[in-house]
Amino acid sequence: xxxxxGLPGAGKTTVLKGVKSDYRILNYGDLMFxxxxxxxxxxxxxxxxxxxxxxxxxxxxxxxxxxSKEEGKVILDTHCSVNTPGGYYPxxxxxxxxxxxxxxxxxxxxxPKEIEQRRTRDPSRKRDIDDVALHDLMNKAFLAAxxxxxxxxxxxxxxxxxxxxxxxxxxxxxCDIY
Ligand code: AMP
Ligand code: MG
Numbered sequence: 001x002x003x004x005x006g007l008p009g010a011g012k013t014t015v016l017k018g019v020k021s022d023y024r025i026l027n028y029g030d031l032m033f034x035x036x037x038x039x040x041x042x043x044x045x046x047x048x049x050x051x052x053x054x055x056x057x058x059x060x061x062x063x064x065x066x067x068s069k070e071e072g073k074v075i076l077d078t079h080c081s082v083n084t085p086g087g088y089y090p091x092x093x094x095x096x097x098x099x100x101x102x103x104x105x106x107x108x109x110x111x112p113k114e115i116e117q118r119r120t121r122d123p124s125r126k127r128d129i130d131d132v133a134l135h136d137l138m139n140k141a142f143l144a145a146x147x148x149x150x151x152x153x154x155x156x157x158x159x160x161x162x163x164x165x166x167x168x169x170x171x172x173x174x175c176d177i178y
Contacts, residue, residue, distance in 0.1 A: 001070070001101055002175060005080040005091060005143070006108035007135055008125070009118040011159040011167070015108055016077055018168035021175045026070070028078035028091070031063045032056075046126035049082045053089055056082070064096035073178070076100075080107060080139035080146075083130055088138045094149050102152040103178045106171065107143045109136055110159045 002023070006012035016025055029045055036042040036059055040051065048056070067076065079091040092100075110118075112132040119125075140156070147154035155174055159167040 001067075001074045001076055002104045002106060002178065003076045003078060003092070003100075003102060003146075004106045004108060004171070005078055005139065006159075007079075007110075007115055007132065007139060008128075009115040009122065009132075010108050010110050011118070011164070012108045013077060014164065015157070015159055015167045015171055016075065018164065019075075019172050019175055021073070021172070023073045023075045023175060025075045025077055026067070028063060028076060031066060032059050035059050035062055044126065049084050049089075053084055053086050056084070056089065057093070060093065060096055064099055068099040075175070080142045081135070083128060083135055088135065088142075090142055092142075092146055097146060097149060102146075102150045104155060104174055105143060105146050105150070105152050106155045106157060106174060107139060108157045108159050108167065108171070109139070110161070112136055114161045 004012060004016060029048070032048055033042065033045050036048055036051070039059070040055065042048055042051070081088040081091055115132050143154050143156070157167050157170045
């Protein structure tokens, strides 16, 4: 499994769409949303990060159980950390990360100013206007921890404004290794 992470607005989903491979792309947020719709009556995916952390953790456990059964070439589209009202919460707590077979950990990021602009231009989502630079820094710290824990290499890809193809090519190179 290749785990691809990135801040909301970094362009993770868009970069992933550009990659040509036989990988199946699974979206962690989709899996969470399915469960939380049923369990907690959540109606909007941007409400999920506002749920009490212990509820998010419960759902993460269910998602991890599902993912641990996945065979073959899978890319997981998820978050390094989630900006909850209670603080930055790890997207991959070690107790759940340990049940996954991880080949590589990829963080897609961009200039914080560009990310802020992308968020304000995306009417389909309720993106927070928060301290993007700090969240990005925290994500890099979480990424290094996940890499040290799993032994899988960490990759940071910059998705620069107007240079989507470069970011796609970098991710393509990683996917072609495994
Ligand atoms: P996305 O559409 O990729 O921005 O993901 C939507 C939402 O899914 C995020 O805002 C989080 O609430 C949730 N989510 C995604 N990945 C994780 C994760 N690993 N742990 C906890 N929540 C997550
Ligand atoms: Mg996305």
